[in-house]
Amino acid sequence: MGQVTVLGAGSWGTALAIVLADNGHDVRLWSHRESYVKEINEHHTNEKYLKGVSIPANVKATSNLKQAVSGSKEIVLVVPTKAIRDVCRQLVDVIDTKVTITHASKGIEPETYKRVSEVIKEEIPEELYNAIVVLSGPSHAEEVSLRQPTTVTVSSENLEIAKSVQDLFINRQFRVYTSPDLVGVELGGSLKNIIALGAGISDGLGYGDNAKAALITRGLAEIARLGTSMGANPLTFSGLTGVGDLIVTCTSSHSRNWRAGYKLGQGADLEEVLEDMGMVVEGVRTTKAAYQLSKAEGVEMPITAGIYSVLFEEANPGDVVDQLMTRIRRHEMEDLTNILDEKMKD
Structure with missing residues (x-):
């Protein structure tokens, strides 16, 4: 077993450090906050994030x-x-051997529309890394840190290195699959x-399970539309990093996106x-x-547009919600048919 560095001592970074430590690796966990470093080293806790x-x-x-x-x-x-950009720029000056970079951050950069792996590639020269891998899936940090069963996916343009990262993390409680679809994952x-924010808003408004089920299902259609337009395999969105992650994030109070949406639905403003x-x-x-x-790609995303307006x-x-419920009538399978038609053209 070797040394692994985890950059970021929030809830997810700390939980992944625990997985790696359980697998026998020596883990160096970096935080820019000295108070977190002191607590972890002296008390072996991170109470702010994982009580x-x-x-x-x-x-x-x-x-x-x-x-x-x-x-x-x-x-x-x-x-x-x-x-991500700032940390990667700092990494360029301190990396002393060729590394594999696995990221577990979930987001898209506004204005540039870059995925995290694309941001990393822009900031770190290719000669400094073997490959960039993404780790994603339905995984609350709180449950992972308690060794509760969890399943995730890793993906990279280099599938062999993705398999090596799979081996790095996998154990009896933390099952890891591989996928060739980096864009989709x-x-x-x-x-x-985004849809988790909407689910929280729906719950905060006092709407029931019917409304949330509709939101999750139609939200998945939006995700697949945009993803496919950007080159993802539509089947990826029926897997762990699509519907799996969507369900866990939209239905649990562990999800900070759901909690934020819930407060918005109850009338709080964003700031x-x-x-809080x-x-x-x-x-x-x-x-x-x-x-x-979605505007740049010409992809219709009414739920995303609605949440943006909130x-x-x-x-x-x-x-x-009223506007979404009174949209023009359409056929439910229309989205799937259009997605498959586009893939057939490719």
């Missing part, structure tokens, strides 16, 4: 990025998407956060919600990016 969870002794935290990556051939990048993991959360809500930034991207145009959540 009551004990962190294995073979997880060593540091706030020194050079120290964190020195000698590591495996880097797991788990910082908020808005921090990244987009599914990112776009589901108040984000301040005290953690990054990736769906907010991704909604802006996906809305912009977040950034101060639209009333109840009015947005």
Whole structure:
């Protein structure tokens, strides 16, 4: 077993560090906050993000990025998407051996519409890494840290290296599949956060399971439409990183995107919600990016557009739901038929 570096000591980064430590790896967990480093090293806890969870002794935290990556051939990048570029720029100066970079961040960059792997490629020269891998799937950090059964997917343009990352993480509680569809895996993991905001809004408004089921199902159709237009395999969205991640994020209070949406549905404004959360809500930034991207791609995404209007145009959540319910009549299979037709053309 070797050394693995995890960059980002939030809930997900810490949970993945625990998985790697359970597998016998020596884990260096980097945080830019010295208080988190001190707590992890002295008390083996990270109470802000994972209350009551004990962190294995073979997880060593540091706030020194050079120290964190020195000698590591495996880097797991788990910082908020808005921090990806900055951290990658810092990595260029401290990587001392060719590495495999696995990211577990879910988002799309506004304005550029870049997926996380594309952002990494822009900032880190190819000669510094073997491959870029994404790890995604239905996985609440709280449950992973308690060793509850979880299944995820890894994907890369280099499938052999994806298999090596599969071996790095897989154990009896944390099952890992591989997929050749990097675009689909990244987009599914990112776009589901938008629908989770919508599910929270629906619950906050007091609507029932019928409304949420409709939102999840039609939200999946939107994800597949945009994903396919960008080159993803539509079948990916019926798997773990599509419908699987969508279900877990839209139906659980563990989901910070659902919790943020719930507060919005109850009448709180966005600034108040984000301040109360005290953690990054990736769906907010991704909604802006996906809305912009749908316009650029000419892809119809009415749910995303509605959530965008709630977040950034101060639209009333109840009015947005009413607008969605009174849209023009159409055939349910129309989306699937159009997607398959496009793939046949390819």
